[in-house]
Amino acid sequence: MSEPSVLVIIVTFNKKEYVVNLIESLRSIEYENYDIVLVDNASSDGTVEFLAANFPDLHVIRNSENTGGSGGFNTGLQFAFQQEGYDYLWLLDNDVEVSKDALSRLVAVLEAHPDVAVAGSQMCQLDNPGVTNEIGAYVDLHNGGLVLNRHLTRRNNNSIGIFDVDYVAAASMLVRADVARKAGLWEDFFIHFDDVDWCLTIQKMGYRIVGVSDSLIWHLSAAEKPITWAMYYDVRNMLFLLDKHSKKQNVKRFGRRKVLQAIYNELRGFTPISEIILDGVEDFLQGVKGKKTFSLPQSMGDDAIRETHPESDVLIAQNEWFDLGKFPFEEKYLCSVKEIFLPHYLRDAVFYWNRKGGVPVKYYSKIKLICLLLFALLTGYRKYRRSYVDIRCMPFLASLLSEEIAVHTGDMNWMIIKRDPMTVWKNIFRIAVRGAKQYWGFLV
Numbered sequence: 298m299s300e301p302s303v304l305v306i307i308v309t310f311n312k313k314e315y316v317v318n319l320i321e322s323l324r325s326i327e328y329e330n331y332d333i334v335l336v337d338n339a340s341s342d343g344t345v346e347f348l349a350a351n352f353p354d355l356h357v358i359r360n361s362e363n364t365g366g367s368g369g370f371n372t373g374l375q376f377a378f379q380q381e382g383y384d385y386l387w388l389l390d391n392d393v394e395v396s397k398d399a400l401s402r403l404v405a406v407l408e409a410h411p412d413v414a415v416a417g418s419q420m421c422q423l424d425n426p427g428v429t430n431e432i433g434a435y436v437d438l439h440n441g442g443l444v445l446n447r448h449l450t451r452r453n454n455n456s457i458g459i460f461d462v463d464y465v466a467a468a469s470m471l472v473r474a475d476v477a478r479k480a481g482l483w484e485d486f487f488i489h490f491d492d493v494d495w496c497l498t499i500q501k502m503g504y505r506i507v508g509v510s511d512s513l514i515w516h517l518s519a520a521e522k523p524i525t526w527a528m529y530y531d532v533r534n535m536l537f538l539l540d541k542h543s544k545k546q547n548v549k550r551f552g553r554r555k556v557l558q559a560i561y562n563e564l565r566g567f568t569p570i571s572e573i574i575l576d577g578v579e580d581f582l583q584g585v586k587g588k589k590t591f592s593l594p595q596s597m598g599d600d601a602i603r604e605t606h607p608e609s610d611v612l613i614a615q616n617e618w619f620d621l622g623k624f625p626f627e628e629k630y631l632c633s634v635k636e637i638f639l640p641h642y643l644r645d646a647v648f649y650w651n652r653k654g655g656v657p658v659k660y661y662s663k664i665k666l667i668c669l670l671l672f673a674l675l676t677g678y679r680k681y682r683r684s685y686v687d688i689r690c691m692p693f694l695a696s697l698l699s700e701e702i703a704v705h706t707g708d709m710n711w712m713i714i715k716r717d718p719m720t721v722w723k724n725i726f727r728i729a730v731r732g733a734k735q736y737w738g739f740l741v
Contacts, residue, residue, distance in 0.1 A: 300330035301384035301404055304377050304474070308369030309391035310338040313347055316391040320352060328400045331387070332356070336372045338363040365487035365588060370467060374482055383474045388492075390468040394423065394515040402512035403471040406459055414476040414504030415496055417465020418512040419447075419455060426515055427452050433462030433508030436493060438543035441535050441551035443493070446508055460508040464496035469514045476504060485586040489527065490534040497542050525688070525706050526591045528570060532577030537586070552578055552739040556732045563728040566696025566716060567688070567704065569593050571728045578735050594712045602703060602711045606630060607682040612699060613637045616690035635681060638694055666694060673697035677718030697721070 305323065309316040316335070323333065337345050337359045345359055358372055370388060377386050385407065387400060395418075403416045419432045429452050431445040446462055447455050470492065480499050483491045496506050532555050539548045559574040573591065580589070597605075611633045638661070661669070670693050672678055684695035687705045695702055696716060704712045 300328065301408065302382055303328070303331040303385045303387050303400065303404065303471075304380065304383045305331055305333040305387045305389060306370065306373035306377065307333065307335045307389045307391055308338065308366055308373065309335065309340065309344060310363055310369070311340045311342045311344070312391045313340070313342050313344040316344060317347065317351075319389065319391060319393060319395070320348075320355065322395055325397060326395065326400055327397045328404070331400070332383075334358060334373055334376055336360065336369045338365070338369050363588070366467065367483045367486045367488065367491040370491070371482045374477065377474065378478055386472050386474050386477055388467040388470040388472070390466075390516065392423075392517055393468050395469065396513040399469065399512045399514055400471070402509055403469075406507065406509050406512075407471060407473065410505070410507075412505050413507050414499050414502075415465060415470060415472045415506045416459075416512070417462075417471070417506075417508050418469035418514045419452070419508065419510045420466060420468055421452050421513060421515045423515040423517045429455050430516065431466070431508075432460055432510050433465040433506065434493075436463040436497065436538075436542075438539060439547055441539055441547065441554075447510075452513075455510045458510050460510070462506055462508050463500065464493045465506060465508055467492040468516050469512070472499070476502070484534075484537065486534040486537070487530060487586075487588045489530040490538050494534075494538055494541065497538075501542075525570065525593060525712075526573060526589075529573045529577045529589055529591070532574050533581050533585075536578070536581040540581075549739040552581070553736055556736045556739070560728060560732050562691075563725055564696070565691040565693060566686075566702050566714060566721075567691055568714065568724045568728070569712070570688075571724075575728070575731055575735060582735070582738055594714060596706070596710045596712060598710065602713075605713070607633055609633050610635045610680070610682040612681040612684040612695055614684055614686040614690065614692050614695045615639055616687055638692060640690070640692070661694065669694065670697055677721075679716075679718075 307316065307319065320333070334356045335348065335358070337357060339360055339362050345357060348355055348357055358376060360368065360372055364372070374386070377383065385404065387403070389395070399418055403418065406416045407413055417433050420430045422428045422430050429447050429450050432447045432455060434446055435444040437444055443464075446460055476499060479502065480495060484494050486494070500506055536548060536552060539551055555574055555578055559571040562574065563571040576589070613634055615637055674697060679698060679700050681699040682701070684699040684702045685705070686692070686695050686702055688707070691702070691704065699716055701716055702714050704714060706712060
């Protein structure tokens with residue numbers, strides 16, 4: 298019996314090394330009846346030139362601009378819809394590694410279950426290969442979010458079975474070609490929740506969506522990726538998703554919650570994130586989709602941040618995202634550290650610091666912390682020249698008592714945000730007024 302025909306659709310943007318590894322790995326999979334179309338989103342790292350020189354038989358479609366995952370996969374789907382003879386379409390992210398039987402396992406499930414239209418692989422973490430990130434996910438349309446199936450479990454414990462889910466990621470998604478034509482192209486979300494919307498649409502057509510545990514891929518975990526501008530798409534696209542697939546009251550609840558989150562982030566000192574969240578809400582209210590251009594503080598690498606490191610009065614807001622063996626915890630910088638602020642769940646780290654020569658570590662009781670924050674708000678008091686924080690843990694203490702905060706956003710990147718008292722008050726007022734208007738929009 299001949300194998301069903303499969304068209305593999307890959308979208309890439311400036312990830313030459315990753316996509317080359319993926320294409321080479323596809324050559325050794327235990328499946329023969331497939332073709333590959335690669336959509337390049339106007340990469341500037343030489344991806345297309347390298348592929349042309351080393352994979353001359355590969356069919357490449359080059360977009361004139363970066364259209365994101367949504368636009369890239371739509372380009373691939375438009376090409377697929379013009380072809381005849383393909384039974385299935387296999388959508389892949391450019392930064393995944395696939396097991397040799399990943400495709401054959403997915404095909405077997407769709408062949409055995411006519412009521413299943415979409416099958417996705419067990420996605421394991423590329424940086425922790427034995428850990429499962431998800432085998433599909435469920436969509437919480439009440440609160441607005443995803444509940445990942447088997448998230449952060451051991452891969453060896455998830456080796457058998459298929460799971461009925463609401464969505465599987467386009468990191469590895471096999472879909473029936475005829476169903477894909479009926480479902481049509483993706484919403485113009487640019488990135489994030491476009492594959493979720495597509496799966497929910499197919500589910501509404503009466504088909505099952507399943508995750509297949511014995512089809513394995515490896516993908517970079519979210520913790521390894523920077524989280525700044527992407528939050529805009531998370532907010533805006535989830536609002537569009539809820540508006541399309543859920544009740545209006547759920548849309549309004551999610552919108553109000555995001556406005557409050559923006560104000561909260563402003564109080565923590567991260568004005569750029571507050572603006573990104575409010576931009577997402579505002580563009581939803583105005584019906585704006587597609588790509589967004591952002592104005593963020595210039596990103597600095599570790600070497601650049603070292604060059605501007607103050608000689609004294611530095612605060613380290615330590616949390617589990619900081620590696621104690623790396624900057625800014627290296628020995629030669631410790632003389633500039635005035636205090637290290639530890640949240641309650643990291644107090645065991647004091648043992649480490651005591652062994653390092655008694656670097657000053659402060660535990661702030663809630664009463665003392667509240668008094669310090671009130672004093673900082675009322676007087677503009679600044680105790681530190683710079684605070685080092687992580688984007689996932691930005692305490693009020695650092696934002697209100699520092700002249701500037703260095704925010705670690707991932708991938709060895711930092712943002713410097715000035716925190717002089719006048720700027721702080723102006724930002725708080727501006728974000729509060731803008732947020733209040735949007736909040737009111739979700740009440741009426």
